[in-house]
Amino acid sequence: MGKPLDIVVLVKQVPDSGAPRSLTATNATVDRETADLVVNEMDEYAIEEALRLRKDHGGQITLLTMGPEGAVSSIRKALQLGADAAVHVTDSALSGSCAVKTSLVLAAALRTLSWDIVLCGAAATDGQLAVIPAMLSARLAAPALTSARALTIDDSDTPVAHVERQTETGYQKLRAALPVIVSVTDTINEPRYPTFREIMAAKSKPILTLSLSDIGIDPGDVGVAGATSAVDDFSPRPPKGAGVIVPAGDQVGKQLVEFLAERRLIN
Amino acid sequence: MTDSQVLVLIDHDGGAIAKSAEELLAVARVIGEPAAVLLTGSGSPEPLVRGLAVLGVVTVFHASAAEYAQHGVVPRAETLAALVREHRPTAVLVPATADGKEIAGRLAVLTDSGLVTDVTELGEDGKAVQEIFAGDVIVRSHVTVGTPIFAVRPGVAAVESVAQVEPSVIAVRPEFSAAVGLSEVVEEVAEPRGSRPELTEAKVVVSGGRGVGSAEDFGLLEELADQLGGAVGASRAATDGGLYPHRYQVGQTGKTVSPQLYIACGISGAIQHKAGMQTSKNIVVINTDETSPLFEMADFGVVGDL
Ligand SMILES: Cc1cc2nc3c(=O)[nH]c(=O)nc-3n(C[C@H](O)[C@H](O)[C@H](O)COP(=O)(O)OP(=O)(O)OC[C@H]3O[C@@H](n4cnc5c(N)ncnc54)[C@H](O)[C@@H]3O)c2cc1C
Numbered sequence: 122m123g124k125p126l127d128i129v130v131l132v133k134q135v136p137d138s139g140a141p142r143s144l145t146a147t148n149a150t151v152d153r154e155t156a157d158l159v160v161n162e163m164d165e166y167a168i169e170e171a172l173r174l175r176k177d178h179g180g181q182i183t184l185l186t187m188g189p190e191g192a193v194s195s196i197r198k199a200l201q202l203g204a205d206a207a208v209h210v211t212d213s214a215l216s217g218s219c220a221v222k223t224s225l226v227l228a229a230a231l232r233t234l235s236w237d238i239v240l241c242g243a244a245a246t247d248g249q250l251a252v253i254p255a256m257l258s259a260r261l262a263a264p265a266l267t268s269a270r271a272l273t274i275d276d277s278d279t280p281v282a283h284v285e286r287q288t289e290t291g292y293q294k295l296r297a298a299l300p301v302i303v304s305v306t307d308t309i310n311e312p313r314y315p316t317f318r319e320i321m322a323a324k325s326k327p328i329l330t331l332s333l334s335d336i337g338i339d340p341g342d343v344g345v346a347g348a349t350s351a352v353d354d355f356s357p358r359p360p361k362g363a364g365v366i367v368p369a370g371d372q373v374g375k376q377l378v379e380f381l382a383e384r385r386l387i388n
Numbered sequence: 389m390t391d392s393q394v395l396v397l398i399d400h401d402g403g404a405i406a407k408s409a410e411e412l413l414a415v416a417r418v419i420g421e422p423a424a425v426l427l428t429g430s431g432s433p434e435p436l437v438r439g440l441a442v443l444g445v446v447t448v449f450h451a452s453a454a455e456y457a458q459h460g461v462v463p464r465a466e467t468l469a470a471l472v473r474e475h476r477p478t479a480v481l482v483p484a485t486a487d488g489k490e491i492a493g494r495l496a497v498l499t500d501s502g503l504v505t506d507v508t509e510l511g512e513d514g515k516a517v518q519e520i521f522a523g524d525v526i527v528r529s530h531v532t533v534g535t536p537i538f539a540v541r542p543g544v545a546a547v548e549s550v551a552q553v554e555p556s557v558i559a560v561r562p563e564f565s566a567a568v569g570l571s572e573v574v575e576e577v578a579e580p581r582g583s584r585p586e587l588t589e590a591k592v593v594v595s596g597g598r599g600v601g602s603a604e605d606f607g608l609l610e611e612l613a614d615q616l617g618g619a620v621g622a623s624r625a626a627t628d629g630g631l632y633p634h635r636y637q638v639g640q641t642g643k644t645v646s647p648q649l650y651i652a653c654g655i656s657g658a659i660q661h662k663a664g665m666q667t668s669k670n671i672v673v674i675n676t677d678e679t680s681p682l683f684e685m686a687d688f689g690v691v692g693d694l
């Protein structure tokens with residue numbers, strides 16, 4: 122076994138992607154009132170990967186979330202999976218932060234923590250941006266290994282992380298020396314369900330709350346005031362006109378061919 | 389140089405320009421005059437420059453460095469950032485692929501700029517259209533800080549034929565900062581996909597879900613796809629269940645497709661699946677369960693067994 126690893130896992134609270142979601146009419150931010158809020162799914166895979174690393178290498182797992190006060194419910198849920206502690210960056214000035222500024226805040230928080238590896242999801246289901254890991258890498262001058270479908274860390278004195286990354290044409294094998302940022306996809310492992318013991322244990326795990334002043338960020342530089350982009354307007358997708366639905370039967374093949382020909386999809 | 393130059397990062401495989409390049413150039417022309425940014429490794433860029441000539445590109449910034457292949461997105465983002473500082477373009481467009489979005493994110497940090505990802509349309513006023521929440525909500529937004537960066541979703545924008553030109557190629561001498569953390573590409577492994585078109589570029593996608601039943605039965609979908617000249621896709625239940633390889637997954641955690649024709653076989657239509665196919669022009673649904681939500685967006689539906 123090499124040296125123990127200090128692991129930080131980035132965890133975001135998002136509205137459940139399996140239910141309809143909307144933006145608030147007042148300031149076009151994600152509507153948190155009506156939504157069922159959950160831990161971003163891919164972040165659960167990042168947590169699972171952290172647990173596996175801690176088992177093999179030893180060390181500490183700290184979860185890091187930037188989000189409103191209510192996000193603490195998702196932090197507790199995530200802690201039930203087995204991490205040791207959590208850090209929650211929360212401040213009323215953060216509401217409406219864009220990705221650029223979210224990465225500014227997360228980077229500042231990461232500078233106050235000690236870590237060998239930052240694990241996160243490849244994408245959050247709310248904005249589906251998939252940019253935070255790359256932005257953190259640029260801000261912290263730490264290499265990013267992204268969209269990993271497999272991860273190993275070797276046991277040398279100067280450990281190196283190795284990942285397999287799915288690409289459009291196949292996959293890449295990548296490596297980088299620690300400290301490193303790794304984003305994972307949902308094919309990397311099978312996240313566990315919490316045990317009763319872990320659910321009970323999570324209640325007393327420490328959650329450190331940090332405000333913007335704790336991490337040295339000017340409130341005017343984040344949130345709606347500091348956002349680098351602005352929403353002009355939004356609307357629901359116009360409903361699709363009803364199509365033709367037919368029961369299976371002898372005629373179906375012919376009807377389908379007629380439909381395709383009429384739409385000039387076959388000739 | 390015009391005042392409204394738009395830098396367009398050109399995706400390519402070393403030999404040919406990606407289809408997304410033509411779409412990005414069309415989107416760039418809405419707000420200004422596109423200048424292509426062509427970053428290559430070893431080998432002659434000549435075939436790529438010729439490809440850009442056909443697409444009517446007047447200005448090409450070309451940089452060549454082994455680092456582009458060795459270190460993933462970091463060197464590409466650095467070169468783009470240097471071009472932005474020097475030429476102060478109106479905007480930068482990159483394809484919204486996995487790499488493209490990472491480049492956009494890094495560029496935003498390096499140039500103190502805002503970005504919009506997964507753009508489907510750009511207005512003359514620089515306002516970008518995006519579809520969020522599985523395509524259920526259409527948002528228009530604009531960048532308020534720095535040089536606007538747009539990651540444009542491939543396979544969406546309409547292209548127009550333009551007159552061929554003789555591009556002027558401006559050689560760029562890339563400089564890479566020593567202070568950034570770099571990853572190293574150890575190996576590129578190609579996984580053959582056969583003769584079928586790329587999922588995101590295909591005009592027809594035949595997609596299967598759990599209802600297809602078995603990996604063998606996916607063979608029937610492949611036959612149909614081949615007859616129609618299309619690609620094969622799958623739902624997450626199908627890829628997780630080992631019926632079909634994961635890289636063909638359509639949906640929130642897979643590919644986003646918008647073909648002329650999407651044929652969904654034995655797929656129920658969860659929101660996360662719709663997220664990847666909602667914008668298909670024509671949708672055919674085959675499912676035994678008439679209450680399956682995907683029927684709601686079907687142009688033609690068959691209630692029945694596959
Ligand atoms: C965060 C998150 C991300 C996700 N991302 C994705 C994603 O990217 N892509 C994705 O697809 N899913 C995704 N999912 C999963 C999604 O919620 C659904 O579970 C999945 O799409 C269901 O796949 P399915 O329709 O094939 O299976 P099922 O829902 O089980 O549906 C099978 C369908 O087949 C029909 N059927 C059965 N037998 C036959 C037959 N003989 N002939 C015809 N029809 C038959 C049934 O009536 C049923 O409608 C995600 C989920 C989460 C939580």
Ligand SMILES: Nc1ncnc2c1ncn2[C@@H]1O[C@H](COP(=O)(O)O)[C@@H](O)[C@H]1O
Binds near residue numbers: 132248249252
């Ligand atoms: N506000 C946040 N707090 C903690 N982690 C975040 C936050 N936003 C994004 N992340 C992490 O970054 C990953 C990618 O997010 P995104 O780039 O927004 O798609 C997520 O899976 C999280 O692990």
